[in-house]
Amino acid sequence: MVSTESGGSGIGPVVGEAGAEPVEESAAPESPVVEQAQQPVLVEWTAANRTGSISVRTTEQGLPLGISVDKAELRRDPGALAAEVLRLCKQAANRAALARRAEFEAAGVDSAALHRMGLPTPAEVAQSELVEEDEYETEPESWLRSV
Template identity: 65%
Template sequence: MSTAMSRSGSISVRTTEQGLPLAVSVEPEELRRDPAELAQRIVRLCKQAANRAGLARREQLVAAGLSSEMLALTGLPKPEDVARQELADEEEYDEEPQSWLRSV
């Protein structure tokens, strides 16, 4: 299992290693967004969580002594692949808060 959270922390997901959502937490202010936009954010976080889980699995296999040739066959992401994807997502979906006021 893996987790990912939006920059504001208002949306979080817990997924399987394949990115299937097990739990989704959405703060009430996010529910005022366009439903399609909210769904896109949740799916993007699920993909991010899956990438992070794949990276963790890769690290486990390296620690267990799996050869680089065998590791390449797994298709698991490399650290630079995950970092590049997260940076691209952040640049593409850089979102400003709908309001600077937060309920406490």
């Protein structure tokens, strides 16, 4: 861990922190260890059901970061609701993998290498989304509505 003279963590000031001021970079670093590695940017993906009543925000791997559920959806069977959330997480991960494939294709990676990486094609993602939506789409349990 790189430490600074002020006893901080070497990460730099936090916006809004009392007494924190931007650090000016000098032309010559004090030592080669002083350079800080860039923090990777967390890429988030979202997916929602057809009605938009359930949506999830996930990492590129499909791990949920946030879930939004309308109150009406909370009346559903908990197992069915959980299955829908997991389906949406998988859908977001597939879309992220598709975007990663597009990046690699633009960089000139051949299709055989992309296949070995397990990155799906646009047709595969579209087909899996159609199948999953038909499988998990639920009809209303009752046509009655609350008044």
